[in-house]
Amino acid sequence: MKNGLLICVLACMLVACQQPTVYVFSENLQDEQRNQLDAALKAQTLPYEYVTLEIPSDFGEATLLLSSDKIYSKETEQLASIMQALGYEPQVNYTSRSNHFYGDGNIGFYLKNTAANAAFVMPKQLRTTQCSEDKYNDLIVTFTKEYADFTLPSGAVVRLGWEFLYGYVAIYYKNYSQTYRHSQPLINTPFGDKPSDTYTFTAHVNNPSWLDCSLQVVYMD
CATH class of the missing domain: 2.40.128 (Lipocalin)
Structure with missing residues (x-):
């Protein structure tokens, strides 16, 4: 009985270890955006971590970076929906371990507000x-x-x-x-x-x- 319970616990740990992590990068978000983002991330199914590094300049306003070795379609759709709910059009890119980015299904979530400036002028x-x-x-x-x-x-x-x-x-x-x-x-x-x-x-x-x-x-x- 004890051996059976131990096997069950080890199996649960293995599944947990295999679950991917969302690494969240954000720049120049307004307070309301940050609150919305945090609430939406808490509601989705994957564990996530905020990363305090700059977003590469060649990334768009909303980018999902997926590991090509394992793709979680349903979870990716959830993350894309979060970006859309915040008013962004997500771009999905793929990478591999050889590029020293993400593996094992881990996902990069990049969101930056590049238009938060007072210089915007609408044509009359x-x-x-x-x-x-x-x-x-x-x-x-x-x-x-x-x-x-x-x-x-x-x-x-x-x-x-x-x-x-x-x-x-x-x-x-x-x-x-x-x-x-x-x-x-x-x-x-x-x-x-x-x-x-x-x-x-x-x-x-x-x-x-x-x-x-x-x-x-x-x-x-």
């Missing part, structure tokens, strides 16, 4: 583009400090609140929001390639359809 007027319904392309959207005014095809103006949050533009409609990721691609025009401020929507919404659009302003010199 943009137009909708890449809409799910073509009739909503090229609508005028005017931004003030607090509001985004959408001029609909009927001529009616809908005023919505907005804010710049964790590197994303968020526009609020009733009890949900549409978020946009900022980029500055060159846009091909009849006058050549021109710079732009482009805000790409991150989720499809069924209603209202005019929120199912990206926003863009092209600078023609």
Whole structure:
């Protein structure tokens, strides 16, 4: 009986030893973000440790670094969901022991707030583009400090609140929001390639359809 109990205890210890660890790196997170992150990490299933080292400069805002020798898909999805809930789009990379990174299923969790600065300026007027319904392309959207005014095809103006949050533009409609990721691609025009401020929507919404659009302003010199 004692031998059977000992075997059971050793088996449990072996399973515990095989469980991977999440190594958490974070930079420039606001207090609210840190609290959300800590609560979410406590709720997920893997043990984790905070690491007080700088995140490599070539990493994106949200990166999961997985060991290629053993991948825990369900747990990785949980960690990616944590990043998404904080307003980030996670990037998943793979590594191996030969690169002196992670093995045995251990996971690197890297999160940095690179947009936490007061230099952000929203253009005063943009137009909708890449809409799910073509009739909503090229609508005028005017931004003030607090509001985004959408001029609909009927001529009616809908005023919505907005804010710049964790590197994303968020526009609020009733009890949900549409978020946009900022980029500055060159846009091909009849006058050549021109710079732009482009805000790409991150989720499809069924209603209202005019929120199912990206926003863009092209600078023609």
